Amino acid sequence: MANPVDTLGHCRPTARLILSTPDPRSVARLRYAFSAYAALHGIRVVDDDSADVTVAHGDVDTAVQVRLPAGYRLRPDTEPAPPPVQVDGMPCFHLAPSGEPDVLGEVFEWLAAPHERASTELDDIGRIPPEHTLAGTHGLDRRVPWANRWLARLHRAVRTALPGLPGSPPSPFGxxxxxxxxxxxxxxxxxxxxxxxxxxxxxxxxxAGRRDLRTGAAILGAAARRTVHGRPTIVGVADLLAGEAARGVRATYTVVAESTHRRDPGYRLDDDFVRHTLADIAEAGHELAVHGSYRSLEVPGQLEHEYALLADAGFPATGGRQHWLRHRGGELFAALERAGAEWDSTYGHPDLVGYRHGAAFPFLPYDLDRERARPVVEIPMVVMERALCTAGSRPADWAATATEVLRAAGDDGWGGTAVLWHDYAFPGAALPAGLAETYWAVLDAGDHWVTAAEVAAATRTRWADAGALTGLPGRT
Ligand SMILES: [Zn+2]
Structure with a gap:
């Protein structure tokens, strides 16, 4: 039977995974990691003999084309990941008895981040600090998308059985x-x-904070110039809309629908300026999304309420990002599921560029309580503008640094990750002025830009085809 062809005309290969472990939790986790592989490469996962390629994890009786070493070890929820062992320049957390890495185990460790869940250390904002993530604890380079590297290793093994597969993951956007x-x-x-x-x-x-007199003076100068020209000193939405229109780029703008804490913006959806600004953004073809307020995960029902408020104001949203990137993991996705959201882009760090979960691709986070993929797409936030100031590069190098980190997967990825530039970076009265020019240089570097909702829709389809959302036929 001919394989289905996707919307871009790619032939859709199929793969089957057979596991040697009888443990249901390990089975769920390793299948999830295999779904991540299949979703990245646009492969359909099946559970019968019709598969183009059958992959075994561990020793199984069935005849298979690819055998993966099995070394994944479950550990208690409260136990962080032990220090990795280096194999072929890669940090390994799950070695098979043969000394070879368990590729699916490694991918699970990065994407599901049980290590972060075991962390009890929070920063003064209530977040898991960067030094307590998998990369932070073990001193691993965040600019290397380790999950992509592991999936590339798995793909090389699969290609020995199916040499006709493309070497690189095909982009759903062409x-x-x-x-x-x-x-x-x-x-x-x-x-x-x-x-x-x-x-x-x-x-x-x-x-006072950074002892940066030059930026202080520049901020005052920029504010004075904006005031003379009758333009808002802090809000840079009009600047963004003009520059993005000139480039034909559609972006995603997030809105705090209700402020309930002094660290929230304090604006209201019924304010004339706010309503006009949101209408301008929507009219220009951009996406409006929810910027979950500071306490949106602490007050029961608050995040869902914020989705409803934005919809009532005429701007229904399909996803968002938490203000201050404030979350501790599972509670964010539980709230997003209740709100019916389709995507989130909170996974990242405000002051560090790179891949918090080793993934230079969008993925479905794993629910460690229910042992299944969550039905919300995570779009990793890889570069926040302010992090470039501390990334060790000169202002003239900021754009190259940002583009380099975004493209760090090389041939092992197609993208689907996000950058965050606050609109207040554009008038020059908040952050170093060079960050605005950096954004335009990043947009002009030759990559393709879409909205978060578009990435989420394409990702969800792929993960569904990879068996992650509905389970597989014959599975209990
Ligand atoms: Zn914010």
Whole structure:
């Protein structure tokens, strides 16, 4: 029987995974990791003899074309990952008795992040700090997408059985690399007093906090120039809309629908300036999404309420990102599922560029309580503008640094990850001015840009075909 062909005309190969372990939790986890492989490569997962390629994990009785070493070890939820062993320059957490790495076990360790769940250390914002992630604890380079590297190793093994498969993961967008540009709107006010206060606060952060007199002076100068020209000193949405229109780029803008904490923006959806701004963004063809407020995961039902508020205001959203990237893992996705959201883009760090979960691709996070993939697409946030200031590069190198990190998967990925530039980076009255030019240089570097909703839709289809959402025929 001919294999189905996807919308881009690619032939859809099929694969089957047979596991030697009888343990149901290990089975669920390793199948999830195999779904990540299949989804990245646009392969359909089946559970019968019709498969183009059959892969065994461990020793099984069936005749198979590919055998993977089995070394995955379950550990208690409270136990962090032990230090990795280096094999072929790769950090390994799950070695088979033969000394070879268990590729599926390694992929699970990165994507599902049981290590983060075992972390009890939170920062003063209530987040798991970067030093307690898998990469942070074990000193692993976040600019290397380790999960992509493991999946590439698995793909090389599968290609020995099916040499006709493309060497690189085919993009669902037909472009070689596709990314998401996103903007969290943390200030939306036309009131001079509010904005003036914010400008002074930014000067204080630069001068007293970072001892950066030059940026402090530049912020005051930029604010003065914007005021003379009657333009908002802190809100850069109009600047973004103009630059993105000129490039034909559609982006994702996130909105705090309700402020309930002093660390929230404080703007209201019924404010005229806010409503006009959101209408301008939507009219220009961009996506509006939810920026989950500071306490949105603490107050029962709050995140769902914020989705409803934005929809009631005429801007229904299919996903979002948490303000301050504030979350501890599972509770975020449980709330998103209740809200009916389809995607999230919170996984990342505010002051560090790179791959928190080793994944330079969008994925379905794993529910460690229910032992299954969650039905919400995570779009890893790889570069937040402010992190470039501490990434060790000169302003002139910021754009190259950002593009290099985004493209770090090389031939082992097609993209599907996000950058975050706050609109307030554009008037020059909040962050170093070079960050605005850096954004335009990143957009002009030759990659393809789509909205988060578009990445989520393509990713969900692939993971569904990879058997992650509905389970496989014959599975209990
Ligand atoms: Zn925010």
């Amino acid at each position: 472009a070689s690399r596709t990314f998401v540009a996103s903007h969290d709107m943390d200030h939306l006010s036309s009131r001079r007093l509010v904005n003036g206060h914010r400008v002074l606060k930014n000067v204080g952060v630069a001068v």
